[in-house]
Amino acid sequence: MKRAAFLIAFLLTAVSCASMQQQSRSHVDRAVQALGGAEALGSIKTVATKGTVRQWEPEQSMTPGGEMRFACESTFEAVTDAGARTTRIDWVRNFAYPAPRTFRYSEVVTPEVGYVAGIDSNGRTKQSMESNPPAHSMSGLRLTATQRELLRVSPLLLLDMQKNPDRLSAGGDLMVGKVSYPAVDYRLGGQTFTVLFDRTSALPVRIRTLDYDNIWGDVPFDVALSDWHVVDGVRMATTRTYELNGSRVAEVKDTETKVNAPVGADRFVIPDAFKIRASRPAATDRVPYQWVIRRQFIGVYLDSDAPSYDTRSSAGLRLVELSPGVQHVTGGSHHSLLVEMRDHLVVFDAPVSDGQSKWLLDTAKARYPGKPVKYLVLTHHHMDHAGGLRAYAAQGASIVAGRGGAAHYRRVLAAPFTRNPDLPSRDLRKTPIIEVLDKQVLTDGTREVHVYAIEPNPHADGLLIGYLPETRLGFVTDIWSPGVGAMPDKLDPALAALVAGVKRAGISPARFAGGHGAVGDYAPLAALEGK
Ligand SMILES: [Zn+2]
Numbered sequence: 001m002k003r004a005a006f007l008i009a010f011l012l013t014a015v016s017c018a019s020m021q022q023q024s025r026s027h028v029d030r031a032v033q034a035l036g037g038a039e040a041l042g043s044i045k046t047v048a049t050k051g052t053v054r055q056w057e058p059e060q061s062m063t064p065g066g067e068m069r070f071a072c073e074s075t076f077e078a079v080t081d082a083g084a085r086t087t088r089i090d091w092v093r094n095f096a097y098p099a100p101r102t103f104r105y106s107e108v109v110t111p112e113v114g115y116v117a118g119i120d121s122n123g124r125t126k127q128s129m130e131s132n133p134p135a136h137s138m139s140g141l142r143l144t145a146t147q148r149e150l151l152r153v154s155p156l157l158l159l160d161m162q163k164n165p166d167r168l169s170a171g172g173d174l175m176v177g178k179v180s181y182p183a184v185d186y187r188l189g190g191q192t193f194t195v196l197f198d199r200t201s202a203l204p205v206r207i208r209t210l211d212y213d214n215i216w217g218d219v220p221f222d223v224a225l226s227d228w229h230v231v232d233g234v235r236m237a238t239t240r241t242y243e244l245n246g247s248r249v250a251e252v253k254d255t256e257t258k259v260n261a262p263v264g265a266d267r268f269v270i271p272d273a274f275k276i277r278a279s280r281p282a283a284t285d286r287v288p289y290q291w292v293i294r295r296q297f298i299g300v301y302l303d304s305d306a307p308s309y310d311t312r313s314s315a316g317l318r319l320v321e322l323s324p325g326v327q328h329v330t331g332g333s334h335h336s337l338l339v340e341m342r343d344h345l346v347v348f349d350a351p352v353s354d355g356q357s358k359w360l361l362d363t364a365k366a367r368y369p370g371k372p373v374k375y376l377v378l379t380h381h382h383m384d385h386a387g388g389l390r391a392y393a394a395q396g397a398s399i400v401a402g403r404g405g406a407a408h409y410r411r412v413l414a415a416p417f418t419r420n421p422d423l424p425s426r427d428l429r430k431t432p433i434i435e436v437l438d439k440q441v442l443t444d445g446t447r448e449v450h451v452y453a454i455e456p457n458p459h460a461d462g463l464l465i466g467y468l469p470e471t472r473l474g475f476v477t478d479i480w481s482p483g484v485g486a487m488p489d490k491l492d493p494a495l496a497a498l499v500a501g502v503k504r505a506g507i508s509p510a511r512f513a514g515g516h517g518a519v520g521d522y523a524p525l526a527a528l529e530g531k
Contacts, residue, residue, distance in 0.1 A: 020169075020170040021165075021168070021169070021170070023170060023182075024165075024168045024169060024170050024171075024184045025162075025165050025168065027182055027184050027195075027197050027202075028158060028161045028162050028165075028168065028184060028195075029162060030197075030202035031158045031195075031197055031202050031203060031204050032158050032159060032162050033202065034201055034202040034203045034235065035155065035158055035203065035234060035235045036230070036233045036234040036235050037233075038159060038162065040232075040233040040234050041155060041156060041158070041159040041234060042159060043260075044082045044155060044156065044234065044259055044260065045081070045082055045083060045260050046079060046080060046081055046082065046258075046259070046260055046261060046262070046263045047078075047079070047080045047082065047155065047257065047258070047259055048077075048078070048079045048080075048256075048257070048258040048261050048263065049076075049077070049078045049079075049254050049256065049257050049258075050075070050076070050077050050078075050254065050255050050256040050257075051075070051076055051078075051238075051252055051253050051254040051255050051256075052073070052074065052075050052076075052252070052253050052255065053072075053073070053074040053075075053076060053250060053251070053252045053253075054070075054072070054073050054074075054250065054251050055070075055071045055072045055073075055074075055249065055250045055251075055297040056068040056069065056070055056071055056248070056249050056250070056297075057069050057071045057097065057249070057294060057297050057298050058244065058247060058249065059213075059215045059294075059381075059382060059383035059387075060097060060098075060298060060382050060383070061381075061460075062460060062461055063404060063460075063461045064381040064401075064404040064405055064407075064408035064409075064460075064461065064462065065381075065404070065407070065408045065411065066461075068247065068249070069096075069097045069298075070096050070097065071095065071096060071097050071297040071298045072093055072094065072095045072096060072097075072297055072298065072299065073093075073094050073096070074091055074092060074093040074094065075091075075092050076089050076090065076091050076092075077089070077090045078090075079263045079267055080150075080154075081263065081268060082156060084110070084268070085110070085111050086108070086109065086110045086111075086268050087107075087108070087109050087150055088106060088107065088108045088109075088267050088268055089106065089107045090105075090106045091103070091104065091105055091106065091107070091120070092104050093105075093120075093299065095298065095299045097298050098122075098298060098300070101299070103118070103119055103120050103121070103299055104118055105117060105118030105119060105120040106118060107120075107138075107146070108268055108269075108270050109138070109143065109146050109147060109150065110268070110270070111147070111281075112278075112280065112281075113137060113138070113143065113270060113274075113275055113278040113279075113280070114137065114138025114142060114143040114146060114278070115135070115136075115137055115138065115270040115271075115274050115275075115278070116128075116135060116136050116137075116138060116303070117133070117134075117135045118133070118134060118135070119134045120296070120299070120301075120303075121295075121296070121299055121300055121301050121302070121303065122299060122300050123295075123300050123301060123302040123303075123333055124136075125302065125303055125304055125310045125312055125313070126310055126312040126313035127312050128303075135271075135274060136274065136303060137274045137275070137277065137278035137279065138278070138279065138303060139279050139282070139303050139304050139305045140279035140280055140281055140282035140305050141282045141286075141287050141288070141292050141304075141305060141307065142292055142301070142303050143279065143280075143281045143282070144281045144282045144283075144284060144287045145287050145289050145292040145293055147281060148191060148209070148284075148289070149293065151188075151193075152193065152207050152209070152223055153207075153223055153225075153237075153240055153252075155234055155236055157186075157193070157195075157204075157207070158195070158204060160186075161184070161186045161195070164186075167186055167187045167188065168184055168185065168186055169184070169185045169187070170183075170184065170185070171183030171184050171185045171194045171195075171196075174194070174196055174208075176196065176206060181196035181197060181198070181199070181205060181206070182196070182197050182199065183195065183196045183197070183208075184197070189284045190283065190284035190285040191209065191284045192209070192210070193207055193208070193209060194207070194208040194209070194210075195207050195208075196208070203225070203228065203235070204225060205224065205225055205226075206222050206223065206224050206225065207222065207223050207225070208220050208221065208222045209221050209289070210419060211289045211290050211419065212288065212289070212290065212417065212419040212420050212421065213244070213245070213290045213383075214288070214290070214291060214352070214353055214354075214383055214387025214388070215381075215383050215386065215387055215412055216245055216412065216415050217412075217415035217416055217417035217419075217420070217425075218415065218416050218417055218418055218419050219244055219245040219290070220243075220244075220245060220246075221242070221243070221244055221289070221290070222242065222243045223240050223241065223242050223243075224240070224241045224242075224243060225237030225239075225240060226239045226240075226241070227239035227253075229257070231257045231258070231259050232258075232259035232260060234259055236254070236257055238253065238254040238257065239251070239252070239253050239254075240252040244290070249294070249297070250297070279305055282305070285421065286421055287421075288307055288353060288421060291307060291352070291353065291383075291387075292307075294383075295384075300384075302333050307352055307353055307355065307356075308332040308333065308334070308351070308352050308353065308355065308356045308359075309331055309332035309333065310333075314331050314332065315331070316331055316332075316359075317329060317330070317331040317332050317356065317359050317360070317363075318330060318331040319338070319363065319367070322471075322473060322511075322513060322519065323471045323473070324340075325339065325340030325447075326338070326339055326340070326468065326471065326473065327339075327340075327367075328513045328518075328519065329360055330518070332351070332352070332356065333351075333352075333516070334349070334351030334352055334356075334384055334385060334515060334516065335349070335351070335513070335514060335515055335516065335517075336348055336349045336350070336351065336360060336515075337349070337466060337475040337513055338360065338364060339447070339449055339468065340368055340371065340447075341371070341374075341442075341444040341447055341449075342444035342445065342446060342447070343370075343371060343444065344371050344372055344373070344374035344375075344444070345364055345368060345371050345372065345373045345374065346373070346374065346375045346377065346442055346449050347360065347364075347373050347375070347376050347377070347392065347397075348377045348379060348466045348475045348477075348515075349377070349378060349379055349385045349386070349477060349515050350376055350378065350385070350386055350387070350388035350389045350391070350392055351384055351385050351386075351387070351388060351515070352384060352387055352388055353387055353388050353421075353422055354387075354388050354390050354391040354420060354422035354423040355388075355421070355422040356388050357388035357389075357390075357391035357392055357422075358391050358422060358423070361373065361391060361392070361395060372395060372396060372397070373392055373395060373397045374396075374397060374398065375397060375398050375400050375434075375442055375449075376389060376392040376393075376397045376398070376399055376400065377400040377401075377449075377451055377464060377466060378399060378400065378401045378402075378405065378409075378464070379402075379463060379464050379465065379466075379475075379476075379477040379478070379515060380402065380459065380460035380462065380463045380464070380477065380478065381401070381404075381405065381408055381409075381460060381462075382460060382478070385477055385478070385515055389409070389412070389413075390413075390417060390420065390423055390428060391422070391423055393413060393428045393431040394423060394426060394428065397431075398431070398432040398433065398434055399413075399431060399432070399433045399434070400433075400434045400436060400440065400442075400451060400464075401433060401434070401435055401436070401462070401464070402435070402436055402437075402453055402460075402461070402462025402463055402464045403435065403436075403437055403453065403455070403461060403462035404435075404461055404462050405433065405435050405436075405462055406433045406434075406435040409431075409433050410429075410433060413428040413429055413431050413433075414428075414429050436451050436452075436453060436464060437453060438452070438453055439451065439452050439453070439505065447468075447470060448468070448469055448470070449466065449467075449468060450466070450467040450468070450469060450505075450507070451464050451465070451466055451467075452464065452465050452467060452501060452502075452505040452507070453501070454479065454497055454498060454501035455497075455501070456497065457479055457493075457494060457497035457498070457501070458479075458493045458494055458497065459478050459479050459494055459497075460478070463477075463478075463479065465477075465498070465501065465502075467505070467507050467509060469507070471510075472507075472508060472509050472510040472511070473509065473510070473511055473512070473513060474502075474507075474509040474511070474512040474513070474522065475512065475513050475514075475515070476498060476512045476513075476514055476515065477514065477515025477516070478494075478515060478516070479494040479495065479497055479498050480494065480495055480498050480512065480514065480517075480520075480525070481514045481515075481516040481517035482511075482512045482513065482514045482517050482518065482519060482520025483514065483517045483518030483519050483520040484514075484516070484517040484518065484520075487524050487525065487528070488528070489528075489531070490528055490531045491525075491528045491529065491531070495525065495528070496529075498525075499525065499526055499528075499529050502522075502526070509522045510522060510523075
């Protein structure tokens with residue numbers, strides 16, 4: 001009897017799996033038809049597109065968890081050779097943040113390598129700096145992320161899905177707003193695209209990946225397809241809106257699309273010098289997609305196979321001792337400060353990723369055995385200086401944050417992070433959070449670490465600086481990068497905020513170490529006041 005019931009249950013499951021599989025194929029078949037049919041899609045040799053892109057960055061906001069910053073407005077001309085799976089994009093990008101500037105450059109992406117001609121970032125690699133004219137090979141991380149994003153919006157994605165039915169599975173019905181869409185998962189390497197279909201038109205309306213964001217943990221990243229136009233018998237979405245966790249972060253509008261226009265092979269040429277030592281695509285599960293994609297939104301991406309430092313110029317992260325028990329954590333694009341106390345450690349800033357945090361936690365453990373990091377002071381909430389906070393919280397550190405930080409990090413630490421490439425997910429909701437509105441003194445009875453709010457300032461609400469009275473050393477992030485370049489002639493608004501804040505705090509720093517840059521004397525900066 002039991003056996004019969006089991007058999008019936010088994011058969012029902014098998015039948016329902018088979019019919020779900022059938023349904024998935026049918027959604028894909030109908031979509032291919034709606035896009036113009038397999039024959040029209042299969043005869044695409046080249047696609048040439050011109051258009052505009054606008055981008056916003058949620059985790060460089062003024063207020064913790066607040067309105068996203070407008071990042072960049074671009075025009076582009078893209079050409080794809082469908083047979084070679086190779087794309088070239090020529091960009092003119094007008095950035096609004098962190099400072100207004102224009103970058104003109106080209107990207108060539110093949111299945112094996114990626115190449116950038118021109119300057120595409122403030123965070124240039126050694127290879128880019130040493131090349132004349134400026135150019136560099138893409139890191140494997142960027143190559144894999146770019147390939148994924150090109151495929152996501154390729155007119156050939158659905159045809160690929162139709163040709164590979166074994167990689168399809170039912171994605172169930174997914175809600176977007178108040179509308180339910182049937183969905184199909186398409187597995188490709190270590191990645192899964194979830195394609196949502198319109199019930200009436202049968203067209204794909206949204207293509208989702210499940211990504212990791214270093215602030216918000218597990219997040220959906222979608223492209224929503226709209227404004228369909230038929231070009232040469234193929235239906236194309238000429239507006240593509242990217243949503244991160246439900247908020248629009250980018251909008252692409254095509255102004256011109258040509259199918260099968262002749263494209264010279266020279267358009268796709270990558271000079272040998274940039275092919276020979278180029279990185280291969282990185283493993284899909286090792287790519288911090290949101291970091292790689294969105295650092296490019298604001299034109300600061302460091303295009304390296306190590307997210308924290310340029311593998312071609314730095315041997316890696318390192319400690320630079322500024323005075324006994326005070327270490328500047330450098331070697332990468334973003335720095336921390338580590339302070340030894342009697343029975344614990346204090347760290348300022350958790351930049352980039354939990355991978356960088358784990359390096360510092362391991363290094364600190366070897367250097368100062370038996371002294372756990374008790375306080376992680378976050379100078380501000382931006383993703384590049386706070387995105388490694390989970391590794392500290394996981395080891396029991398309290399978070400020290402500025403105005404608005406308590407509510408913000410309470411939400412951040414409640415978010416699951418099962419897709420974090422550096423740290424297994426766990427419950428961090430009990431992490432203590434100390435919100436500093438004005439001043440906080442961390443002490444072990446001998447050494448004192450001071451934390452001061454620098455408000456108002458133009459960079460981030462609730463921004464904090466550190467100060468060690470014993471050696472008169474300060475730590476500052478983003479409003480001043482000490483020790484790089486010449487001292488300015490006069491204070492800009494960010495520097496003026498620092499000088500005013502230091503005065504209000506009643507402290508007299510001799511030097512500052514930076515979240516960027518190195519270490520610089522404070523007196524020459526203070527002397528600029530009133531000039
Ligand atoms: Zn910042």
